[in-house]
Amino acid sequence: MSQATLRVQKISGHAGTVPGEGTQREYTVCKLIDTTTCIGCKACEVACMEWNDLPFGETVFDNTYQTMPETRWNYWNLILFNEHVREDDGSLMWLMRKNQCMHCAEPGCLAACPADGAIVQYTNGIVDFQQANCIGCGYCITGCPFDIPKMNPKTHRVFKCTLCADRVSEGLEPACIKSCPTGCLHFGSKEDMKFLAEGRAKQLREHSNHPNAGVYDPPGVGGTGVIYVLHDATKPEIYGGLPKDPHVPWTVKLWKGPLKWLGNVAMVGGLIGLFVHYLRYGPKAREEEDINPGGKP
Amino acid sequence: MSTSEQIIPHGHVLRYTLKERLTHWVAAVAYIYLLMTGLAFWSPWLFWVAVILGGAPVSRMLHPWAGLIFFAAVWNMYVMWAPQMKHTDVDKAWWKAVRYYSTNQDDKMPPAGRYNAGQKFLFWGFFWGSLLLLLSGVVMWSPQYFAWHSLIAMRIAVLVHASAALFTIGLFLIHIYMGVFAERGALSSVIHGDVSIAFAKRYHPGWYKEIVGQSSTPRK
Numbered sequence: 001m002s003q004a005t006l007r008v009q010k011i012s013g014h015a016g017t018v019p020g021e022g023t024q025r026e027y028t029v030c031k032l033i034d035t036t037t038c039i040g041c042k043a044c045e046v047a048c049m050e051w052n053d054l055p056f057g058e059t060v061f062d063n064t065y066q067t068m069p070e071t072r073w074n075y076w077n078l079i080l081f082n083e084h085v086r087e088d089d090g091s092l093m094w095l096m097r098k099n100q101c102m103h104c105a106e107p108g109c110l111a112a113c114p115a116d117g118a119i120v121q122y123t124n125g126i127v128d129f130q131q132a133n134c135i136g137c138g139y140c141i142t143g144c145p146f147d148i149p150k151m152n153p154k155t156h157r158v159f160k161c162t163l164c165a166d167r168v169s170e171g172l173e174p175a176c177i178k179s180c181p182t183g184c185l186h187f188g189s190k191e192d193m194k195f196l197a198e199g200r201a202k203q204l205r206e207h208s209n210h211p212n213a214g215v216y217d218p219p220g221v222g223g224t225g226v227i228y229v230l231h232d233a234t235k236p237e238i239y240g241g242l243p244k245d246p247h248v249p250w251t252v253k254l255w256k257g258p259l260k261w262l263g264n265v266a267m268v269g270g271l272i273g274l275f276v277h278y279l280r281y282g283p284k285a286r287e288e289e290d291i292n293p294g295g296k297p
Numbered sequence: 298m299s300t301s302e303q304i305i306p307h308g309h310v311l312r313y314t315l316k317e318r319l320t321h322w323v324a325a326v327a328y329i330y331l332l333m334t335g336l337a338f339w340s341p342w343l344f345w346v347a348v349i350l351g352g353a354p355v356s357r358m359l360h361p362w363a364g365l366i367f368f369a370a371v372w373n374m375y376v377m378w379a380p381q382m383k384h385t386d387v388d389k390a391w392w393k394a395v396r397y398y399s400t401n402q403d404d405k406m407p408p409a410g411r412y413n414a415g416q417k418f419l420f421w422g423f424f425w426g427s428l429l430l431l432l433s434g435v436v437m438w439s440p441q442y443f444a445w446h447s448l449i450a451m452r453i454a455v456l457v458h459a460s461a462a463l464f465t466i467g468l469f470l471i472h473i474y475m476g477v478f479a480e481r482g483a484l485s486s487v488i489h490g491d492v493s494i495a496f497a498k499r500y501h502p503g504w505y506k507e508i509v510g511q512s513s514t515p516r517k
């Protein structure tokens with residue numbers, strides 16, 4: 001989904017510098033999801049499928065509102081429902097969270113991807129998969145702390161929410177934002193959305209029975225381009241398993257960091273070492289002269 | 298193929314049967330393909346290798362299949378050679394004297410059999426490394442069928458695969474160095490099947506004694 005009007009600041013599997021990096025001073029965009037005013041109507045799900053022209057897939061009926069357990073390669077935006085009993089007063093909370101790619105500032109998917117340009121991050125912060133460059137290895141799946149990238153089993157290409165990079169590049173808001181009937185979805189600069197979210201959380205803390213209300217913008221992945229207002233920010237897990245302190249998995253960091261360096265040094269060092277050994281000691285014996293004096297018998 | 302069916306040049310002895318040579322080259326060709334495509338995905342600086350080998354998605358698709366072929370060959374080697382690769386007392390002495398071996402003072406080495414202790418180490422290193430590569434590679438093969446709760450397996454598999462690959466690459470470099478550059482005659486032995494008697498006496502005196510002892514018609 002190449003966006004000619006958006007500049008790129010990070011490229012997966014790329015050797016050398018990123019052309020055009022730092023040539024634009026664009027503000028970081030952000031989607032704000034206020035879970036406290038979401039009614040679980042799924043208008044955003046429909047808008048996402050319509051705008052991105054995704055084929056309809058079968059739903060799974062399990063006697064709840066949950067139409068499928070998780071996002072799919074062709075279903076990028078899913079409301080996760082959870083009935084939660086509050087510990088303090090025993091009251092029931094029906095929690096709904098719109099789940100999609102978080103557009104991490106430090107995306108684990110991009111760090112893990114070996115294919116040049118299969119995942120890019122634009123200067124406005126959107127993380128976008130370029131299926132034309134994807135090789136179908138699934139490394140991105142291991143790098144994401146939110147279980148977002150999904151592979152099409154037929155084409156072996158990975159898909160996820162683009163934050164409607166095509167719309168945003170034209171100055172529009174993402175399709176889901178436009179469709180939300182309660183106004184629980186907002187879109188703008190990260191700064192503005194943080195301000196709005198903090199104000200809403202403060203309102204909840206002070207004027208409702210939600211003393212732990214807060215904003216979810218996890219620092220472990222450098223902050224995200226999608227932030228949530230939660231009734232209880234101390235327990236993000238109750239919102240369909242939102243991780244409390246997401247990080248790029250240590251396995252991925254170890255693999256792309258120290259292991260890569262150690263491996264490269266060992267391989268290059270080994271080659272040089274063997275070459276020098278050969279210069280110093282040479283072959284054990286030259287077949288013609290040493291092993292068979294006087295040539296082949 | 299037995300010795301009698303193969304024409305051995307005068308003053309040479311059979312070292313590798315046709316079956317052994319074929320197995321070696323199936324493993325070698327598959328390994329080199331795996332190495333090139335694997336390294337392409339290991340480092341962005343080598344990604345172009347996958348591009349010239351038919352494109353990166355093709356390399357991704359074929360790498361695991363080549364892996365199966367590679368492992369089949371390694372398994373065949375295991376069946377053929379494992380009994381000869383047992384660690385012996387001579388091997389212990391060999392490791393003690395390894396510094397003479399690596400500085401080309403072969404006359405100071407204890408007499409090796411068909412394989413010296415270094416070659417045995419290489420064999421077992423390749424065998425276990427290949428097994429790890431196979432197991433981890435199979436886990437990484439089809440990420441589209443991986444459920445979230447078992448993703449940890451794939452994360453570990455990637456680490457294991459890359460580490461095991463690095464380990465075998467170390468062995469591979471030494472193997473190529475010894476076989477092609479250091480021990481002249483070794484490369485030819487795995488192509489033509491035979492080595493000169495001088496080669497056999499020099500590098501595998503124990504083995505030479507064995508085959509001469511077995512042979513009913515003494516060689517000149």
Ligand code: HEM
Pocket residue numbers: 114137328331332334335336338339340356357358360361362363364365367368427430431432433434435437438439455458459462463465466
């Ligand atoms: C034995 C069976 C093997 C199987 C089933 C297998 C499978 C895989 C799979 C599925 C991947 C993921 C991406 C890709 O396809 O490139 C991979 C990566 C890789 N493979 Fe293999 N492979 C095998 C053997 C080998 C061998 C013998 C090597 C020799 C060096 C090797 C080196 C690599 C490397 C370096 C990577 C990239 C790792 C990284 O990016 O960190 N593989 N393999």
Ligand code: SF4
Pocket residue numbers: 012112113114115118119129133134135136137138139140141149157158
């Ligand atoms: S599957 Fe994921 S990690 Fe692999 S090339 Fe495609 S986008 Fe990159």
Ligand code: SF4
Pocket residue numbers: 100101102103104107108109110127143144145146147148149160
């Ligand atoms: S949520 Fe996952 S897929 Fe989205 S940017 Fe972060 S790591 Fe990548």
